[in-house]
Amino acid sequence: MARVVVDVMPKQEILDPQGQAVAGALPRLGFEGVTSVRQGKHFELEVDDDVDDETLERIAETLLANPVTEDWTVRRVTVESADGSVAGAV
Amino acid sequence: MRVGVITFPGTLDDVDAARAVTTAGAEAVPLWHGDADLRGVDAVIVPGGFSYGDYLRCGAIARFAPVMGEVVTAARGGMPVLGICNGFQILCEAGLLPGALVRNSGLHFVCRDQWLRVENTTSAWTTRYDRGAEILVPLKSGEGRYVADEATLDRLEGEGRVAFRYVGENRNGALRDIAGITDERGRVLGLMPHPEHAIDALTGPSDDGLGMFLSLLDTVVTA
Secondary structure (H helix, E strand, C coil): CEEEEEEEEECCCCCCHHHHHHHHHHHHCCCCCCCCCCCCEEEEEEECCCCCHHHHHHHHHHHHCCCCCEEEEEEEECEECCCCCEECCC | CEEEEEECCCECCHHHHHHHHHHHCCEEEEEECCCCCCCCCCEEEECCECHHHHCCCCCCCHHHCHHHHHHHHHHHCCCCEEEECHHHHHHHHCCCCCCEEECCCCCCCEEEEEEEEECCCCCCCCCCCCCCCEEEEEEEECCCEEECCHHHHHHHHHCCCEEEEECCCCCCCCHHHEEEEECCCCCEEEECCCHHHCCCCCCCCCCCCHHHHHHHHHHHHCC
């Protein structure tokens, strides 16, 4: 098994009112100095070892993200199991 | 004449869509999301609601429902398809219409009677209207802001595919005030406002929405 992380973000040119709302709330709570917030989605997938990169890319493009409005990145991450051994590739 | 109305888990407006079809003088045929079967209908309506709870993105899961595969194939073959609100979002996700619907620019869920200007009177769903006519129909959506890249917007305008535009204040921030668009052939129409809620003055703000369903009858009967 491998863990795959897919991060999906609204494209830069797409208005992100949710991020703006968060950015607007921070000063009201007393947090200064945050000039911009953009809000996206973070997916963690546990996948079998024989799932190749091309398949992962297709998963992201067809379902997890809408290519019209969103950009995405796919990466495999190292998973440390309960017994301390390290599995997966970075 | 038979018009299919799809029900997904979370669909809300299938009953009103079927009522609009019946009021216009056609037979409404219920279609189930899990059946890859259009039951021999002449046209399909993808109604509003919150299919699959709007999980992931509005319409992103519904797009892969078995019935939608049949709808996409039929639409590519020229069958008239109307997507209302969540149905519009589903048709965009399915690639039958360009662009996408994203969160309203003000973040507020907009629920109001909305004036629209009719800009296309040649599509399968709009022939009963006069060009430039203003109609009053309910708008109720949180993710109704139409977006597409500039080239797509220019192409839609150049090809006369902007069917409806918001008149007055544009509450969701839709680019170029776009409320509804058609596909290249004018057979597929998607719009955020709800014509099926405006088919008689007893239950809606007007009967202005009925024209879309009557237009479809003309289209199919004269085909």
